[in-house]
Amino acid sequence: MTAIAEGLTLEETAVAELSAGLRGDLVGRDDPDYDEARKIWNGSIDRRPGLIARCAGVADVISAVKFARTFGLPTAVRSGGHSFPGLSIANDAFVIDLGLMKGVRVDPHARTARVQAGVLLGELDKETQAFGLAAPAGIVTHTGVAGLTLGGGIGWIQRKHGLSIDKLRAVDVVTADGEFVKASADEHPELFWGMRGAGSNFGIVTEFEFELVPVGPTIVAGPIFWTMEDSPEVLRFWREWSADAPDELMSIVIHRMAPPLPFVPKELHGQPVVSVIPCWIGDLDEGEKFIKPMREFGDATADVCTRKPYLMHQSMFDPSFVPHRWYYFRGFDAPELSDEMIDVTADYASRIKSPLTSFPIWQMGGAISRRSDDDSAFGGRSAGITYNIGCCTENAEGFEEERQWARDFWSALQDWQTSAYVNFMSGDEEGEGRIRAAYGPEKFDRLQALKRKWDPDNFFRLNQNIPPD
Numbered sequence: 001m002t003a004i005a006e007g008l009t010l011e012e013t014a015v016a017e018l019s020a021g022l023r024g025d026l027v028g029r030d031d032p033d034y035d036e037a038r039k040i041w042n043g044s045i046d047r048r049p050g051l052i053a054r055c056a057g058v059a060d061v062i063s064a065v066k067f068a069r070t071f072g073l074p075t076a077v078r079s080g081g082h083s084f085p086g087l088s089i090a091n092d093a094f095v096i097d098l099g100l101m102k103g104v105r106v107d108p109h110a111r112t113a114r115v116q117a118g119v120l121l122g123e124l125d126k127e128t129q130a131f132g133l134a135a136p137a138g139i140v141t142h143t144g145v146a147g148l149t150l151g152g153g154i155g156w157i158q159r160k161h162g163l164s165i166d167k168l169r170a171v172d173v174v175t176a177d178g179e180f181v182k183a184s185a186d187e188h189p190e191l192f193w194g195m196r197g198a199g200s201n202f203g204i205v206t207e208f209e210f211e212l213v214p215v216g217p218t219i220v221a222g223p224i225f226w227t228m229e230d231s232p233e234v235l236r237f238w239r240e241w242s243a244d245a246p247d248e249l250m251s252i253v254i255h256r257m258a259p260p261l262p263f264v265p266k267e268l269h270g271q272p273v274v275s276v277i278p279c280w281i282g283d284l285d286e287g288e289k290f291i292k293p294m295r296e297f298g299d300a301t302a303d304v305c306t307r308k309p310y311l312m313h314q315s316m317f318d319p320s321f322v323p324h325r326w327y328y329f330r331g332f333d334a335p336e337l338s339d340e341m342i343d344v345t346a347d348y349a350s351r352i353k354s355p356l357t358s359f360p361i362w363q364m365g366g367a368i369s370r371r372s373d374d375d376s377a378f379g380g381r382s383a384g385i386t387y388n389i390g391c392c393t394e395n396a397e398g399f400e401e402e403r404q405w406a407r408d409f410w411s412a413l414q415d416w417q418t419s420a421y422v423n424f425m426s427g428d429e430e431g432e433g434r435i436r437a438a439y440g441p442e443k444f445d446r447l448q449a450l451k452r453k454w455d456p457d458n459f460f461r462l463n464q465n466i467p468p469d
């Protein structure tokens with residue numbers, strides 16, 4: 001017998017049969033690479049699943065789903081393993097891992113890409129940028145395309161081209177019954193609606209089809225730094241400057257201790273700073289002209305906003321979000337940045353203890369806000385800004401204290417919060433009420449109806465869950 005969980009054992013023959021039928025492999029607790037296979041991005045999450053099915057293709061995913069259903073196994077689905085609260089791994093669960101599914105096929109003439117679920121953002125960018133194209137995605141290369149897209153997908157080109165889901169044309173899905181279906185505007189349109197924003201609830205996406213847009217290859221981007229003391233003035237100026245920005249501009253504000261990276265001047269290393277990071281994807285001269293007032297504001301201590309390849313900018317944050325460090329994140333959307341929010345933000349930023357903590361404030365709007373709210377399940381189209389309050393330590397040392405700081409910071413801003421981006425939420429701690437708020441009551445009810453149709457038993461429940469009732 002193979003022990004999956006306390007009180008739950010499977011016959012060796014059933015496990016051996018599943019293993020023999022997979023093109024990928026099955027990793028159990030006694031396998032030498034078990035510890036590697038169960039690791040996820042967030043090092044503070046240390047969970048021990050019972051079995052991990054590393055799927056090499058759609059057939060493996062179907063077999064894995066049918067196996068889990070036959071034996072009633074609690075099941076987690078994993079692609080890039082970057083869920084902040086670790087929703088893709090669980091103690092004593094069966095894990096369906098799509099990380100081996102790395103196919104990307106770009107059609108440069110049709111400007112589309114077919115992307116398998118295990119592809120990471122940097123892998124997708126590399127293939128699309130070979131043709132001067134891109135799909136809207138996120139800002140760290142090792143994040144999974146799958147989880148990011150199914151929750152919405154925000155990133156540097158969003159104000160011009162929208163969310164990742166806004167360029168999604170179709171998905172291949174393995175359902176809770178182990179059936180294979182396609183969802184698009186023409187096939188199962190209601191499922192396609194739900195997949196775009198609440199996607200982890202209705203099935204396992206094995207492949208995505210994106211429409212691509214021309215980007216770069218050269219853009220104008222990079223951080224401008226001020227001392228942390230200047231935070232209130234910098235935030236006020238950023239608010240005015242970014243308010244009427246063309247869609248070609250997206251920007252993020254970061255508060256942190258300046259990291260010891262080659263592009264950060266040595267004298268700033270370890271110093272508390274606020275930085276504005278513009279990213280301009282239009283005409284380069286125009287971009288430099290637009291960014292000028294921001295870089296000339298106050299006494300910037302360093303300015304490395306420059307012409308550079310889009311691919312280089314896409315990996316700029318990689319050293320700030322190194323895998324297996326200890327992380328905690330919460331998020332929320334607000335229509336705008338008020339003076340009171342600025343005061344709270346500057347106050348909490350000045351109390352960051354860990355040299356690894358950094359929290360982004362995202363400029364939203366543009367193309368995202370011009371799509372009808374009904375177009376997809378995503379709930380944050382009217383957000384003017386999105387906060388991603390988080391903390392990081394190298395390991396357990398100092399983590400509790402830093403996490404409490406993040407929780408308190410988030411709570412101190414509660415009065416201004418409207419919606420929330422599900423991919424930036426913590427796990428159970430926030431609860432169903434918060435998920436309902438993220439989508440709004442009408443969409444939540446519509447999502448529940450969809451859940452009753454496609455997953456009435458809530459087989460897919462290790463996610464930002466929409467319960468069937």
Ligand SMILES: Cc1cc2nc3c(=O)[nH]c(=O)nc-3n(C[C@H](O)[C@H](O)[C@H](O)COP(=O)(O)OP(=O)(O)OC[C@H]3O[C@@H](n4cnc5c(N)ncnc54)[C@H](O)[C@@H]3O)c2cc1C
Nearest residue numbers: 079080081082083088138139144147148154200204205463
């Ligand atoms: C370093 C870092 C940077 C980030 N940057 C951004 C950013 O720039 N923009 C942004 O929008 N978000 C960003 N995020 C948040 C990110 O979108 C989510 O963490 C997302 O869930 C990651 O997807 P994944 O496939 O890596 O995650 P996983 O942990 O593998 O999965 C996350 C969730 O999706 C479900 N899931 C995974 N694969 C599938 C599938 N194939 N079919 C159905 N359900 C599936 C899982 O069950 C789980 O509930 C970032 C996260 C990290 C850690």
